[in-house]
Amino acid sequence: MDNSNKRLVLERIREKLLSLFGRTPEDATRQQIYRAAALTLRDELMPLWRQSEQRDLAESRKLYYLSVEFLPGRIFHSNLLNTGLWDAYSGALKELGVPLEELFQQEREPGLGNGGLGRLAACFMDSLATLNLPAMGCSIRYEFGLFRQQIEDGAQVELPDVWLDEDFVWEIERPEDAIEVHFGGKVAEQWENGRLCINHTGYSTVLAIPYDIPVVGYQSQTTNTLRLWSARAPERLDMDQFNRGQYIKALEETELAEVISKILYPADSHIQGKELRLKQHYFFTAATVGYILREYKKTKNRLSDLPKYVCIQINDTHPGLAIPELMRLLLDEERLSWDDAWDIVSRTFHYTNHTIMSEALEQWPISLMQPLLPRIYSILQAINEHICSRLWSFYPGQWEKIGQMAILGFGQVRMANLCVAVSAHVNGVSGLHADILRQQLFHDYYLVEPWKFLGITNGVTHRRWLMLANPKLAEAITEAIGPKWIREPERLSELASFSADPAFLERIGAIKRSNKERFAAFLQETQGVTLPCDAVFDVQAKRLHEYKRQLMNVLHVIYLYDRLLAEPELSMQPQVFLFAAKAYPNYRVAKQIIRLIHKVADMIERTPRVCDVLKVAFVDNYSVESAQILIPAAEISEQISTAGREASGTGNMKFMLNGAITLGTLDGANVEIHDRVGDEGMFLFGLEAREAEALLSGKTYNAGALYESDPLLRRVLDYLINGRIVAEDPRMFQDLYHLLLFGDDHGLADNYLVLRDFSAYIGAHRRALQTYSRPSEWNAMAVKNIAQAGYFSSDRAIAEYNSLIWQL
Numbered sequence: 058m059d060n061s062n063k064r065l066v067l068e069r070i071r072e073k074l075l076s077l078f079g080r081t082p083e084d085a086t087r088q089q090i091y092r093a094a095a096l097t098l099r100d101e102l103m104p105l106w107r108q109s110e111q112r113d114l115a116e117s118r119k120l121y122y123l124s125v126e127f128l129p130g131r132i133f134h135s136n137l138l139n140t141g142l143w144d145a146y147s148g149a150l151k152e153l154g155v156p157l158e159e160l161f162q163q164e165r166e167p168g169l170g171n172g173g174l175g176r177l178a179a180c181f182m183d184s185l186a187t188l189n190l191p192a193m194g195c196s197i198r199y200e201f202g203l204f205r206q207q208i209e210d211g212a213q214v215e216l217p218d219v220w221l222d223e224d225f226v227w228e229i230e231r232p233e234d235a236i237e238v239h240f241g242g243k244v245a246e247q248w249e250n251g252r253l254c255i256n257h258t259g260y261s262t263v264l265a266i267p268y269d270i271p272v273v274g275y276q277s278q279t280t281n282t283l284r285l286w287s288a289r290a291p292e293r294l295d296m297d298q299f300n301r302g303q304y305i306k307a308l309e310e311t312e313l314a315e316v317i318s319k320i321l322y323p324a325d326s327h328i329q330g331k332e333l334r335l336k337q338h339y340f341f342t343a344a345t346v347g348y349i350l351r352e353y354k355k356t357k358n359r360l361s362d363l364p365k366y367v368c369i370q371i372n373d374t375h376p377g378l379a380i381p382e383l384m385r386l387l388l389d390e391e392r393l394s395w396d397d398a399w400d401i402v403s404r405t406f407h408y409t410n411h412t413i414m415s416e417a418l419e420q421w422p423i424s425l426m427q428p429l430l431p432r433i434y435s436i437l438q439a440i441n442e443h444i445c446s447r448l449w450s451f452y453p454g455q456w457e458k459i460g461q462m463a464i465l466g467f468g469q470v471r472m473a474n475l476c477v478a479v480s481a482h483v484n485g486v487s488g489l490h491a492d493i494l495r496q497q498l499f500h501d502y503y504l505v506e507p508w509k510f511l512g513i514t515n516g517v518t519h520r521r522w523l524m525l526a527n528p529k530l531a532e533a534i535t536e537a538i539g540p541k542w543i544r545e546p547e548r549l550s551e552l553a554s555f556s557a558d559p560a561f562l563e564r565i566g567a568i569k570r571s572n573k574e575r576f577a578a579f580l581q582e583t584q585g586v587t588l589p590c591d592a593v594f595d596v597q598a599k600r601l602h603e604y605k606r607q608l609m610n611v612l613h614v615i616y617l618y619d620r621l622l623a624e625p626e627l628s629m630q631p632q633v634f635l636f637a638a639k640a641y642p643n644y645r646v647a648k649q650i651i652r653l654i655h656k657v658a659d660m661i662e663r664t665p666r667v668c669d670v671l672k673v674a675f676v677d678n679y680s681v682e683s684a685q686i687l688i689p690a691a692e693i694s695e696q697i698s699t700a701g702r703e704a705s706g707t708g709n710m711k712f713m714l715n716g717a718i719t720l721g722t723l724d725g726a727n728v729e730i731h732d733r734v735g736d737e738g739m740f741l742f743g744l745e746a747r748e749a750e751a752l753l754s755g756k757t758y759n760a761g762a763l764y765e766s767d768p769l770l771r772r773v774l775d776y777l778i779n780g781r782i783v784a785e786d787p788r789m790f791q792d793l794y795h796l797l798l799f800g801d802d803h804g805l806a807d808n809y810l811v812l813r814d815f816s817a818y819i820g821a822h823r824r825a826l827q828t829y830s831r832p833s834e835w836n837a838m839a840v841k842n843i844a845q846a847g848y849f850s851s852d853r854a855i856a857e858y859n860s861l862i863w864q865l
Contacts, residue, residue, distance in 0.1 A: 062142075062144075062145040063144075063145050063148040063149050063152075064149075065145075066097065066142070066145045066146055066148075066149040067149040067152055067153070069097045069100070070082070070090070070093045070094050070097050070149060070150075070153070073092075073093035073094075073096055073097055074089060074090065074093045077089075077092065077093060077096070078093075082153045082154075082155075087155070087159065087160065087163055088163050088223075090150075090153065090155055090160065090163075091133075091160045091163035091164060092163075092226055094133075094146060094149075094150065094160060095133050095164070095226040095227070096226055098133070098136055098137065098140070098142065098146065099226065099227065099271070101140065101142065102136070102140070102271050102273060102280055105278070105279075105280045106271045106280040106282075109191070109278075109279050109280045109281065110282070112191070113191040117365070117366065117865075118191075118365065118366055118367070118368055118863070118864065118865050119191040119192065119193070119366065119367060119368070119865070120185065120190065120191065120192040120193070120368045120369075120370060120863050120865055121192070121193050121195055121345065121349055121367065121368070121369045121370070122178065122181065122182070122185075122192055122193070122194045122195065122370050122372060123195050123196075123341075123342060123345060123369060123370065123371055123372060123376035123379060124174065124175070124178040124194065124195075124196055124372035124373070124375070124376065125174075125196060125197070125321075125337075125338065125341075125372075125373070125375035125376065126169060126170035126171060126174045126175030126178060126196065126321065127167075127169045127170055127175050127178045127179050127182070127194055127196050127283060127285075128167075128169060128170030128171070128172075128175030128176040128178070128179050128681060129166075129167055129169070129179040129182075129270075129283070129681075130166055130167075130176075130179070130521065130680075130681030130682065130685070131161060131164045131166055131681070131682060132164070132167075132227050132270070133160075133161060133164050133226075134157075134161050134525060135183075135273070135520070135521055135525060136271075136273050137157075138275070138520060138524060138525060139183075139186075139187075139273040139274060139275045139276065139277075139520065140273055140276075141276055143157075164226075165220040165223075165225075166220060166680055166681055166682060167202075167220055167225070168199055168201060168202015168203065168218040168220040168221075168321070169196060169197075169198075169199055169202065169285070169321070170203070170321070171203045171321065171322065171600065171639065172599065172600040172639075173599070173600070173705075173706065173707050173708065174372070174373060174411055176517075176681070176707060177515055177517075177707055177851075178194060178196075178372055180516065180517050180518040180521075180707075180851040181194075181851055181854070181855055182194045182272045182281060182283060183272065183274070183275075183518045183520065183521070183851065184516070184518060184850075184851040184852045184854070184855040185272075185274075185279075185281055185855055186272050186273060186274030186275075186277055186279045186280060186281045187274035187275045187276075187277050187279075187520075187852060188274070188277070188852060188855055188856065188859075189274065189277050189278055189279045190279070190855065190859060190863075190865045191279070191281065191865060192281045192865070193281060193282045193283075193284055194272070194281070194282070194283040194284065195283075195284050195285075195286070195341065195345040195376075196283070196284075196285055196286070196341060197285060197286055197287075197317075197318050197321075197337060197340070197341045198228075198268050198285035198286060198287040198318055199318060199319065199320060199321045200221055200287075200318060200319050200320070201217040201218050201219060201220075201319055201320050202218035202220055202320070202321055203218065203320070203321045203322060203639065204216060204217065204218055204320075204639075204642065205217065205218040205219075205678055206639050206677055206678040206679070207677065207678070208651075208655065208675065208677055211651070211652045211654075211655030211656050211659070212648065212651070212652050212655075213639070213640055213648050213651050213652075215642050227270050227271065228268040228269065228270050228285070229268065229269050229270075230266065230267075230268050231266075231267045231268070231269055232266055234267045234348060235264050235265060235266050235267070236264070236265045236286075236343070236344040236347040236348055236351075237262050237263075237264060237265075237291075237347075238262070238263045238264075238265050238339070238340050238343045238344055238347075239257065239260040239261070239262055239263075240260060240261050240263065240336065240339075240429055240430065241259070241260050241261050241428065241429060241431070242257055242258055242259035242260030242261070242431060243257070243258055243259050243431065244256070244257050244431045244432045244435060245257075245258070252392065255388075255389045255432060257389075257431070257432055261314075262291050263288050263289070263290065263291075263314045263317060263340060264288070264289045264290070264291055264314075265286040265287070265288065265289075265340060265341070265343070265344030266286065266287045266288075266289050267284050267285070267286055267287075267344070267348070268284070268285045268286075268287060269282050269283070269284050269285075270282070270283040270284075270285070271283075275520055275543070275544070276544075284345070284348075286318065286340065286341045286344045286345070287318045288314055288315050288316075288317035288318040288340060289314065289315060290311040290313075290314035290315060292311070316333065317333070317336050317337055317340050318337075318340075322334070322641065323337075324641075324642050324643045325643070326643040328425070331421075331422070331425060332425060332429065335421055335425060335426065335429060335430075336429070338375050338376065338377075338378055339378045339382070339429075339430055339433070341376070342376050342377075342378045342379035342382055343378070343379075343382045345376075345379065346369075346379050346382045346383050346386065347382075347386065349367055349369070350363075350383070350386055350391075353366060353367060360387065360391055360393065360397075360401065361397065361400070361401060363401050363405060364401060364404035364405045367405055368405065368407065368862075368863045368864075368865070369383075369405050369406050369407070370406075370407050370408075370409065370858075370862075370863070371406060371407065371408045371409065371476055371480065372409055372411070373409065373410070373411045373412070373417075374410075374417075374418060374419045374472040374473050374476055375419065375472075377408075377419070377472040377473075377475050377476045378430075378433065378472075379406070380402060380406055380440075380475060380476070380479050380480075381433045381436040381437050381440065381475075382433065383401075383402050383405065383406075384398055384399070384402055384436050384440070385432055385433065385436055387401060387402070388436070389432070395439070399443070402479065403479055403480075403481060404481055405481075406476075406479060406480045406481065407480050407481055407482040407483075407484075407862050407863075408476040408477065408480040408482070408483050408484075409483075409484050409486065410473070410476075410477075410483065410484070410485055410486075410490075410494060410498075410499075410704070411486060411704050411705075412704050413490075413493055413494075413497070413498050413701075413702065413704065414604065414702065418471075418472070418473040419472040419473070420469040420470060420471050420472065421469065421470040421472070422468060422469060422470075423465065423468050423469065423470060424468065426470050434470075437464060437465060437470060437475070438465065440464060440475070440478075440479065441463055441464040441465045444462075444463070444464060444478045444479075445459055445462075445463055447505075448462055448463075448505065451504075451505050452501075458501060461501070462474060462478075462501050462502060464478060473499075474502075477499050477502050478502065480509070481509060481862075482509050482510075482511055482861075482862045483499065483502075483509055483510050483511070484510070484511040484512060484513050484858075484861075484862070485510075485511075485512045485513075485704065486512075486513065486514065486515045486704050486705040486726075487512065487514045487515065487704060487705040487706075487725050487726045487728065487729060488512050488514060488728060488729055489701075489723075489724070489725060489728045489746060490512065490704040490705060490725060491510065491511065491512025491513075492512070493701060493746070494510060495507075495510050497750075511861055511862070513854060513857045513858055513861065514705065514726055514729055514848075514849070514854065515705040515706075515707050515710070515726060515849075515851075515854055516707075516710065516849050516850045516851035516852070516853055516854035516855075517707050517710045517711050517714070517849060517850070517851055518850070518851045518852070519543075519546050519714060519846075519847075519850050520543070521685070522685075522688065522711045522714055522715070523714050523715065524543070525685065526684075526685035526686075526688060526689055526715070527568075527572065527688075527689040527715050529568045529571060529572070530565075530568050530572075530689065530715065530716065530843075533561075533564055533565065533568060534549070534552060534843070537552060537555055537561060538551040538552055542847070546846075546847040546850035546852060546853070547847040547848065547850075547853070548847065549843060549844055549845075549846060549847035550844050550845065550847060551844070552840060552843055552844040553840070553841060553844040553845075555840055556837040556840040556841050556844070557837070559833065561840070562833055562836040562837060562840065563836075565716060565836045565839055565840055566832060566836045569689075569690075569692065569716060569836075569839070570590065572689040572690040572715075573588075573590045573594055573690045573692075574590050575686060575689075575690065576588070576594075576686050576687055576689075576690035577590055577690075579683070579686045580674060580676070583677075584674075584676075584677060586674050588633055588672060588674065589631055589633065589672065591631060592630075592631035592632050592633040592672065593630060593631070593632045593633065593692050593693060593825075593826065593829055594633050594635060594690055594691050594692045594693070595632055595633065595634050595635065595691075595692070595693040595695065595720075596635045596637075596687060596688075596690075596691035596692075596693065596694060596695060596712070596717070597610050597634075597635070597636055597637075597638075597695035597697070598635070598636070598637035598638070598676070598679060598684065598687060598688070598691075598708060599637075599638060599706075599708050600638060600639065601638035601639060601640040601644070601647040601648075601650060601651060602644075602647060603646060603647070603650075603808070603809050604698055604699050604702040604703070604809050605697070605698050605703070606697045606698060606699060606809060606811055607636060607638060607650050607654070608650050608653070608793065608797075608811055609697060609811040609814065609815060609818060610634070610636070610695055610697065611634075611636075611650070611653055611654050611657055611673075612773055612774070612811070612815065613815075613818060613819060613822065614634050614657055614661075614671065614673055615657060615773050615776050615782075616769070616773045616819060617629070617632070617671055618657075618660065618661060618664070618667050618671060619772060619773065619776070621666060621667045621670060621671070622664070622666070622667065625666070629670050629826075630826045630829060630830065631669070631670050631671070631672075632670070632671055632672070632826075633672045633673075633674065634671070634672070634673045634674070635674050635675075635676060635687065635691075636654050636673070636674070636675045636676070637675070637676035637679035637683065637684075637687060638651065638679060639678075639679060646792075646793070646796065649790065649792060649793055650793070651675070652789070652790075653777075653782075653790055653793065654673065654675055655675060656782050656783050656789070656790075657673055657782060658672075658673035658674065658675065660781065660782050661673055684711070688708075688711050688712055688715050688717070689715045691712050691715065691717040692717055692718065692829070692835075693717060693718055693720050693740075693825055694708070694709060694712035694713065694717040694718065694719045694720065694721070695720055695721070696708070696709045696712075696719050696720070696721030696722070696724070696725075696727050697720070697721050697722055697743075697814075697818065698721075698722060698724045698725065699722070699724070699749055699809045699810050699814075700722045700723055700724045700743060700744050700745050700746040700748070700749045701724060701746030701747075701749050701750055702724065702809070703724045703725035703727075704725055705725045705726045706724075706725040706726050706727070707726075709721070709725070709726055709727055709730060710726065710730075710846065710849035713730060713842045713843070713845075713846045713849065714843060714846040714849070715843075716839035716840070716842060716843050717839070717842075718738075718739060718740065718825065718828075718835070718838055718839065718842060719739040719740070719842075720739070720740040720742075720821055720822065720825055721739065721740075721741065721742075722741070722742065722743040722744070722745075722814070723741060723743075723745050723746065724746065726849070727739075729848070729849075730845075730849075733845035733848060734841060734842055734845050737838075738838055738841050738842055738845070739842075740821040740822075740824055740825045741821065742814065742817035742818050742820060742821035743810075743814035743817050743818065744810060744813065744814060749810055752810070752813070753805065753808070753810070756805070758805065758807070758810075758813065759806075760797060760798055760800075760805075760806040760807035760812050760813075761798050761799070761806065763812050763813065764798055764812065767816070769816075770812060770815060770816070773815075774794060774797065774798070774812075777790040777791065777793055777794040778790070778791050778794050797811060797812060
């Protein structure tokens, strides 16, 4: 480390403490020292950030990545890593008697996402900057995030995630870039000199105020921007009403406007929640598109050239309203003809689909859209007419088919159809997922325009998920194969030869043990839960949803519990089952599964013989921070979704990168993991996607008959209703029992094939434990997985996007 750099950093931190707080390091709090250090680092970023912004204006093309979620995690330590200033700051803070790791704890995680969608967007922004590709990520500055999860008597309780209670060091407000967004009102059309003119009156206005966060590439010459829009009323206080004593009324309009940027994914089980979500999606897309066009016009004159310089990627359907908004601006503000505006829009947008689940393919009631966004709705009507006319030429007379492909139909605005119909490219996020889009979900559109459908497998940034999360493993890899893998992650393949090196395998095993101990200490400190580190750490960490089949996992734990009671002499490898997940507030089944996990954990704890062998723990309020401690500790990675339902998954990639072995189905990116490690590198089970689809679509699957014919399965399921789990409330989980055996109003019994795959799932676990009993063989599997994980880098994914779609 250069001592001059350390001294300069130390001097600047002292200056910040004095100028901001009137404190010296000796009498400053840890929070004040953190803020001084972080602001000092931010100052270091400013020149390159500004240079990147100026360079973007002259670049041939810039990407705008629109996503309703970004989940960057803590920013201070990733910025230190990417700038190469880690040692300088670590040394300076050491002189102040402040360990760097302790200072990281002072930073709150931005509450800007929930799971894989948001974390993927953050990984992509990291890789875009690292690869020196000009980009701006765009979303909402959620004041309270999704929610902070708290567990009370085994049940999830949602509390506000107050991450902005103090000024966020890394953001800079840009009020000069504010955009007006309009809701409601009436639209009148009139013709003037042969041109249709639109007069929009009576609308309410919300100001979109941008806050910019620098996104630093790893040792690159580019610092990109994450732009977050905050909602603000044009007038913060109605003084006339206030002076008349109507204090609450005076603030009402402000509160109604600013609620737009309060919470991620407000509950939409009622009309007010649906309206708020629709407002959110239009708010940030309208602000972003308005800003893009305004910036473009500062340096360019020809609107027809917009697609040459601007590329807009729609990350899932949430930002789809950007399409009609750009049409609106080009038609109403720029006075272009329909054909010219359509040509620009259809070459500017690109769409990534992230799921085939129907509830996530957004549809908005026309009865809600039309009054809230009257001009946008009239443009959607025109787009729908244009699209249906084109489809008629390809499917003449097939009105039913065209009706299913239409943007408007059955009283709904279908956002996925809009994105597919208009975008220049449509991509899935794994090989299997792309095939499902082509052959099932969007098959009829694929036949019309097959060239626009692509598959680009997701990736994760190894800098955060290995170098920051697992520094001991990163160091071991560098000592083995050199440092080039950091910039060229595909070079991890050179590690394969070390899978036969006993000394290296022993070191890998020691690192895993150390990471297990680190996580155990974390859980003891944060939740008071004690974990036995000699046990296998079996981890399922992902959003709670029925198709991800956390329920099958916990039923397997019940099976092991019952077997240990039934066979007193049975010898079994100790196992720790770790769950980490949030359930959406209005997702009743998911929340009930969380309660079941906790009650099963309690049942095990009160059974002396079993609690020596099995342990179940739930990681509360799962976040990027806890993931960075949990994932390196995992030994078995549970990736057990119903085949054909998971688009890709990125948790599977993070676990693989850290040497956990996948136990899973051939679903999503598991297929490509299998392509690289083979049967000998993971533990596969269950139906494949085509088999699952055939079984469910044929409506021949009978979960009840399976239950009656399989004594083992029947014995496990009966735990849900026989009082063994919760004696004082035997029927607590009867709704889960009925869902599996009889279904509900919305689907078949066992619609996600939990029972159908259960026996195979048990078998996969047995194979995993047999292999685990041979440590050198297990560690060799871990090394082979790490060696093949380079393909799943977000650097590779972004390079593919750029080559196939963006051409930045």
